[in-house]
Amino acid sequence: MxxxxxxxxxxxxxxxxxxxxxxxxxxxxxxxxxxxxxxxxxxxxxxxxxxxxxxxGRSHFQGYVTLHRVHRQRFSQALQRGEHVDAPPSCIRYTALMQMMHGTFHPGQQLKLLVDGEAAFEAIFQAIARAEHCILVQFFIFHADGLGHRMQQALLERAAAGVRVFVLFDGIGSHALPRHYVETLRQGGVAIQPFATQRRPHRFQLNFRNHRKIVVVDGCQGFVGGLNVGDEYLGLKPPLSPWRDTHLQLAGPAVDDLQRSFAVDWHWVTGELPPMLPPRPAQGGAHTLIAVTGPADLQETCSLFFTVAINAARKRLWLSTPYFVPDQAVMTALRLAVMRGVDVRVLLPSRPDHHTVFLASSLHARDAIEAGVRMYRYRPGFMHQKVILIDDDAACVSSMNLDNRSFRLNFEIGALSVDQAFARDVEQMLQEDFSKSTEITREEYRKATYPRKLAMHVARLFDPIL
Structure with a gap:
């Protein structure tokens, strides 16, 4: 031949x-x-x-899908057998979310807004240091840098004191994590595993990443938000520093839902369940729904979460997201919110960490401006926070980006809370962010060179995998 x-x-x-x-x-x-x-x-x-x-393009994780749905059904039945608490009128507009999540707004939550990486990890390390029984830790990214080693030492110290410690990290998100970092934790008594949608390694599977960030200490203190374990999240790595991100600390019955989310993922990876400690009653005034979303759900729960949240707004909807690649449902909801007279604002970064996503986001921002949405770029550094403020009484802190990867490809988690005091804290934080931002106008697109405009339109072709 x-x-x-x-x-x-x-x-x-x-x-x-x-x-x-x-x-x-x-x-x-x-x-x-x-x-x-x-x-x-x-x-x-x-x-x-x-x-x-x-x-x-492949999605071979049917085993995970089956197990996930079995666990969700069990937890839903357990919730129905438990004490029924009627949601207050302010939560009724989120009834669709409760039905979709098979969950409820837990009353009595104590909430603390952690407005940056330093505040978040200081609170997390303080909670870990006080742990007496069990620590659950899940992050998309672990780095073996200054913050990563501080986390490693904190977990090793509690394991040495007899506390049971369980750690999940995403196998792709933490691809650069050295093996010796993981082995040091295992040798110190920490149960640590990488997450994957298949129990057997599959080098051809890059999608369906576990993007959740969860810390639960003794079943009574929980943390959720957008931060990962790495020095850049403390703003220590230029050119993206200072890094802008937000986390949430909560105490009360909703912490149990954070445990359940971790338990489902841990059971898939190991075949075992971690301890499920009962949450302690809290004396707060917030009602909190834990939204656990992912591609194993029957519905496209993350996209629907944003859609319901946007449709619930009557006066104000402020969003902050590092990636603005809305699907048709979310973009339609934003347009309708503007038509209702809602003050719709979206805060984006001014510096890219992923150039293709940044280009696509810029084109979608132009379309949003044409629809009446006010778009802003955060100037000081990279803006990575995932926060929603709805009217004067509701706010969400989550791991969910406003893009197709979060909508349909990633496993995500967030906490939607109805409480006027907490909403005021979020409002104050976002007002500070907007004061450090520049409003995007139609001129940004008009003044762009033809090659840049072409690059934006080409980048938008990749929306399904961005």
Whole structure:
């Protein structure tokens, strides 16, 4: 066989493989837009798209889906058997979320807004130091840097004191974490595992990452938000510093839902359940719903979460997100909110950490401005916080980005709280952020060079995987 014949055969086989992969994409991709994009690329350009599809287009985690739904059904039944608490009138507008999450707004929550990385990790380390029974820790990213080693030592000290410590990290998000970091924790008595949607390693699976950030101490103190374990989250790594992020500390019955989310993921990875300690009653005035979302859900829960939250606003909707790549449902909800007379504002970063997402976000920002949404760019450093303020009485702190990856590809978690005092704290924080921001106008797009405009439109073609 000549070289030309060999190359022709190889090209033919690639096209056959591309067509087979396109058929798989049509049958399995979650959105029509994504299915069309993959099918077109795989059919016409398999040389370029086949390898990326192996990493980004497959969704082999049916075992996790089954286990996840079994656990959710059990927890829902347990909740129904427990003491029933009627939601106050201010929570009724979120009834769809309660039904979708199979959860409720827990009363009596004590909330503390942790407005940056320094405040968040100081509170987390203080809680860990006081742990007596059990610590659950889950982050998307662990780095073996200054903050990472501080976390390592804090967990080792409590394990040495007889506290049971469980740690989950995402296998892709923490791909740079050295093996010796994990082994040091294991040798010190810490149970630590990487999360993956398949128990057997699968190097072709990059999607469906566990983006949740959870810390629970003794079943009574919980933390959730946007921060990971790394020096950049303390603003110690230019050029993105100072890093802008937010976390939430809570005490009360809602902490039990944080434990349950961790337990489902831990059981999938290990086949075992961590201790489930009863939460202590709290004396706060907030009602809190823990929203646990992900691609294993029957519905597209993260996208629907944003849609319901936006539709609930009557006076004000302020959002902060590092990535603004809304799907059609969320963008429609934003437009309708503007038409209702709601003060809709979105806070974005002025510096990119992912250039493709930044370009796509810039084009979506232009569309939002045309719809009457006020868009801002945070000037001092990278803005990574995921916060929603709704009217004068509700706010959410979460790990959820406003993009397709969070909507359909990542496992996320957030805490939506109804409480006027907490909403005032969030309002004050966001007002400070807006004061350090520049409002985006139509001129940003108009004054962009043609190559940059073209790059924005090309970047938006990749919305399904951004």
């Amino acid at each position: 000549t070289l030309a014949q060999l190359l022709a055969l190889l090209a033919f086989m690639l096209h056959v493989a591309g067509i087979l992969a396109a058929m798989h994409a049509v049958m399995n991709t979650r959105t029509p837009q994504g299915a069309f994009a993959w099918a077109l690329g795989l059919s016409l350009l398999p040389y370029v798209t086949l390898l990326p599809y192996l990493y980004l």
